[in-house]
Structure formats: C-alpha cells, structure tokens
Amino acid sequence: MPNPDATHEQSSPWEDVQPSAWKITRWLLLHGIVIGSFVAAPTFRITSLAWLSLSVFVVSCIGVSVGMHRGIIHGAFQMPAWFRACVVYICCLAGMGGPSSFIRMHRERDYHQDRATCPSIFGYRLDPFRSYVQMVFCVYTGPPVPDHHPLPKSDAWMRFLDRTYLLAPIPGWAFLSFVGGWDAVWWGGLLPWALTQNLFWASNYLVHTRGYVTYPRPGHAEQGYNQRVLGAMSFGEGFHNNHHQFPWSARMGIGQLEIDLGYATIRVLRTLGVVWNVRAADAGQGVNQAAS
Numbered sequence: 001m002p003n004p005d006a007t008h009e010q011s012s013p014w015e016d017v018q019p020s021a022w023k024i025t026r027w028l029l030l031h032g033i034v035i036g037s038f039v040a041a042p043t044f045r046i047t048s049l050a051w052l053s054l055s056v057f058v059v060s061c062i063g064v065s066v067g068m069h070r071g072i073i074h075g076a077f078q079m080p081a082w083f084r085a086c087v088v089y090i091c092c093l094a095g096m097g098g099p100s101s102f103i104r105m106h107r108e109r110d111y112h113q114d115r116a117t118c119p120s121i122f123g124y125r126l127d128p129f130r131s132y133v134q135m136v137f138c139v140y141t142g143p144p145v146p147d148h149h150p151l152p153k154s155d156a157w158m159r160f161l162d163r164t165y166l167l168a169p170i171p172g173w174a175f176l177s178f179v180g181g182w183d184a185v186w187w188g189g190l191l192p193w194a195l196t197q198n199l200f201w202a203s204n205y206l207v208h209t210r211g212y213v214t215y216p217r218p219g220h221a222e223q224g225y226n227q228r229v230l231g232a233m234s235f236g237e238g239f240h241n242n243h244h245q246f247p248w249s250a251r252m253g254i255g256q257l258e259i260d261l262g263y264a265t266i267r268v269l270r271t272l273g274v275v276w277n278v279r280a281a282d283a284g285q286g287v288n289q290a291a292s
Contacts, residue, residue: 063090
C-alpha cells in the first residue's frame with residue numbers, strides 16, 4: 001500500500017503533468033517498428049530466447065541497473081572511462097531516451113520522492129493504466145529540482161548519444177545480424193528496444209505500491225518496498241526500500257533471501273578489475289563498507 005504518512009500538495013493527480021508529443025511519437029515509433037518488422041518477417045528459433053535473455057542481461061542489468069543506476073547516478077563504485085562509455089551507449093539500447101534524459105528523470109524523481117510531498121507522476125498513486133500514461137507519455141512541468149542536487153558529469157560522448165540515441169542501436173543490430181542473422185536482430189535487439197521501457201515502468205510501479213518495508217522512512221513521501229521475487233528477477237532493483245535507505249550502495253538485496261543478481265555482477269566485474277572502490281550496505285547495520 002502507498003505510504004499513509006505522506007501528505008500531498010496537489011489538488012489533482014494531473015496537476016504539473018502534461019502530454020509530451022515527442023514521448024508519444026517515440027513510443028509509437030519504437031513499438032511500430034518492432035511489431036511491423038515481426039509481422040513482415042516473423043522469426044522464432046531454438047536460439048531466440050537465448051538472444052532475448054542475453055540482451056536483457058546486458059541492457060537491463062549491466063547497462064541500466066549496474067552501470068547507469070548504481071555506478072554513474074549514485075556513485076556506488078568507480079569505473080574506467082571505457083566502461084562508462086559502454087554503459088551510456090548500452091542505455092540507448094533500452095529505448096528510454098538519451099543517457100542525459102535518463103539521468104535527469106531519475107534525479108527529478110528521487111528529489112520529489114525524498115520530500116514530504118510527491119507529485120503523482122513520481123508517486124505512482126494512480127491505477128496501473130493511468131500511471132503508465134503519466135510516466136511513459138507525459139512530462140512533469142512543476143518546480144525544477146534545486147541546483148544543489150547536481151547531475152553526474154557529462155562528456156562529449158554522452159552529449160553525442162543524447163542527439164543520436166534513436167540511431168545508436170544500429171551498429172549493435174548490425175553486429176547481431178553478423179553473428180546470428182535476423183533472429184538475433186529481432187529477439188536480441190529490436191524486441192528489448194521496445195520492451196525495456198515497459199519493464200522499467202512495471203517494476204517501478206510495483207516497488208512503489210506493494211511489498212514489505214525493512215527501513216521505515218518517516219517524512220519521506222515515498223519509501224519504496226521490497227519484493228523478493230521481483231528483486232531477483234529485476235537484478236536487485238525490486239529491493240527498493242533498501243535502495244531508498246542506502247542509495248549509495250551497490251548492494252540492493254541486503255536481507256536474507258534477497259537475491260541481488262546486479263550486485264553479483266558487480267562483484268564479478270570487481271574481480272576482473274573493471275570496477276573498484278565498491279560501496280555496499282552491510283546486511284545487519286547498513287553501514288558503508290568499501291570493497292576495493
């Protein structure tokens with residue numbers, strides 16, 4: 001259930017929200033291309049689900065959850081410039097916009113959720129259909145986030161991808177075509193391109209509306225909820241109450257039976273020397289621990 005302690009300033013859930021012609025057009029474009037291409041050339045082989053699984057892991061886990069969310073946005077670990085460049089490119093394969101827009105959206109949402117009141121678009125207070133419409137097709141037009149909540153540093157590569165993110169997946173699709181043909185392109189490239197943003201919304205809606213709370217956060221409009229099954233399926237993102245309490249932590253699955261495949265991936269990357277200075281919340285006390 002939503003947090004009963006939070007109060008709300010909005011007189012209407014649609015206050016400070018307006019439809020975005022570009023977001024609607026982008027959604028129609030992505031889904032139209034994916035559906036149209038499958039109708040024109042349907043494909044399903046024994047390897048199809050393998051391509052889909054590999055792509056979801058690379059895009060959703062390594063790109064979005066581990067690299068962008070925990071690494072770049074929250075600074076849970078350090079990474080070399082080449083890995084950071086790979087992460088911001090992979091985010092373009094998720095179909096949610098350029099890397100800077102993804103970072104700004106997350107910053108704006110976190111800022112409002114950590115206050116005593118939260119706009120409906122960031123509080124997931126409507127039914128699933130209307131919440132989907134707000135998050136996927138609309139933009140927030142209320143007061144901006146204060147300047148003392150800085151964005152992660154941008155660079156030339158990120159700015160380039162911000163301008164070209166709709167075309168950025170093409171080299172990846174060309175590589176998939178070379179190694180696996182049309183089957184790999186559709187199941188490993190096109191389908192995740194349209195699917196990821198829907199999974200991103202669904203998981204965020206669920207972890208802000210139901211589950212269990214380990215760390216109550218009075219005074220915050222949104223405290224997030226933990227869900228063991230969703231947590232395991234979403235590479236740890238489903239342990240959202242833990243994340244709200246310890247946003248700096250690379251480890252989201254803190255308690256018993258909280259399987260965090262994203263953190264397991266980070267530990268592998270640390271062993272390989274790809275990331276270092278990993279910060280992780282302790283299972284018992286949630287203290288900051290550095291794992292170099």
